[in-house]
Amino acid sequence: NAGVTQTPKFQVLKTGQSMTLQCAQDMNHNSMYWYRQDPGMGLRLIYYSASEGTTDKGEVPNGYNVSRLNKREFSLRLESAAPSQTSVYFCASIQGGVANYGYTFGSGTRLTVV
Amino acid sequence: DAKTTQPPSMDCAEGRAANLPCNHSTISGNEYVYWYRQIHSQGPQYIIHGLKNNETNEMASLIITEDRKSSTLILPHATLRDTAVYYCISSPELTFGTGTRLQVTL
Numbered sequence: 001n002a003g004v005t006q007t008p009k010f011q012v013l014k015t016g017q018s019m020t021l022q023c024a025q026d027m028n029h030n031s032m033y034w035y036r037q038d039p040g041m042g043l044r045l046i047y048y049s050a051s052e053g054t055t056d057k058g059e060v061p062n063g064y065n066v067s068r069l070n071k072r073e074f075s076l077r078l079e080s081a082a083p084s085q086t087s088v089y090f091c092a093s094i095q096g097g098v099a100n101y102g103y104t105f106g107s108g109t110r111l112t113v114v
Numbered sequence: 115d116a117k118t119t120q121p122p123s124m125d126c127a128e129g130r131a132a133n134l135p136c137n138h139s140t141i142s143g144n145e146y147v148y149w150y151r152q153i154h155s156q157g158p159q160y161i162i163h164g165l166k167n168n169e170t171n172e173m174a175s176l177i178i179t180e181d182r183k184s185s186t187l188i189l190p191h192a193t194l195r196d197t198a199v200y201y202c203i204s205s206p207e208l209t210f211g212t213g214t215r216l217q218v219t220l
Contacts, residue, residue, distance in 0.1 A: 004157075035210070042201070043158070043210040059209070090157050102148055105157030 002026050006091050006106035013081045013113045021076040021109050023091030031094045032074035033058075033103070034066060036087040043090065049074055081113045118202045123215040126196075132189040134214050136202030139183040146205040147178060149187045151198040152213070158201060161187065192218045 007022045025032065030051050035043040045058030049068040063085060065077045074093075078085060088110050092103040119137040126132040138147060146165050150158040162169055162176045164185070169176045175188040189196055201213040 040212075042212040045209065088155060092157070102150065102160035102163060103158070104160070107157050108155065110155075 004091055004093055004104050004106035006089075006109050008109060009107065010110050011112070013078075013111065015082060015113060017081050018077065018079050019081065021078075021089055021091075021111075022073070023075065023106060024073045025091075025093040025104070026072065027093060027095070027104065028071070029093035029095050029104070030071070032068065033092045033094075034064075034074070034076045035090045035092065036060065036085075037090060037108075038087050046076065046089075081111075083113045085111065086113045087111060117209075118204060118211060120200075120202055120211065120214045122212065123217070125217050125219060126189075126192045128193055128218055128220055129191055132187075132192040132196065132216055132218070134187040134189075134200050134202075134216065135184065136187070137184045138202070138204050141182055141204050143182075147176070147182075147185050148203050148205065149174070149176065150201045150203070150210075151196075152201070153195075153198040158210070161200075192216075194218050194220070 004025045033048040034046040037043050044060050046060055046064050047058055047066040049055045052071045055066050067075045088108045090108050091106045094103045146163050148163040149161040152158045162171055162174050164176045164178050178185045197218045199213040199215050201210050
């Protein structure tokens, strides 16, 4: 099925460990995004990539890095995980342009940092 | 980005229409209004979007006021499966607030 695929679905890290969250879309979308969602909260933008080869900071970028590997893939890296980064991470993509049809979201990665 | 304001929660009886309001008084002329919903902890799902005219699709209807400062998402016959958090956002689509938690009851 076409869509956004995130891996892994669940992860537990110890404080200070590093990991990379993977995201891939097969819809030929130009723009990709990483959000985090804390319990009972809305989504907050971490980083986004408007097109292949570009990345920009969102609302909460500290502690994260991203790589737009190619048009399909956009990864999020935690270099030194902290308990405050315990959250659900969502990747999304969109074709771009004014009259588009909205984001397509992945099913999320549930990360716990202990 | 234009800021949107939504009530934190609403209830609706199954089979009745659910009308979810959203204020976006600072929206500019070329910004679209988008609605998404999030069921449990799944990824948000696109519902509908519009610029000036009212829109309808198989999921919902979107009514936008003439001055474009507010809109209403209408689920014409709400079911228990429509229980979710509904987000109203304006393009560019970068900011999600806390949305409206819709509870559909028997």
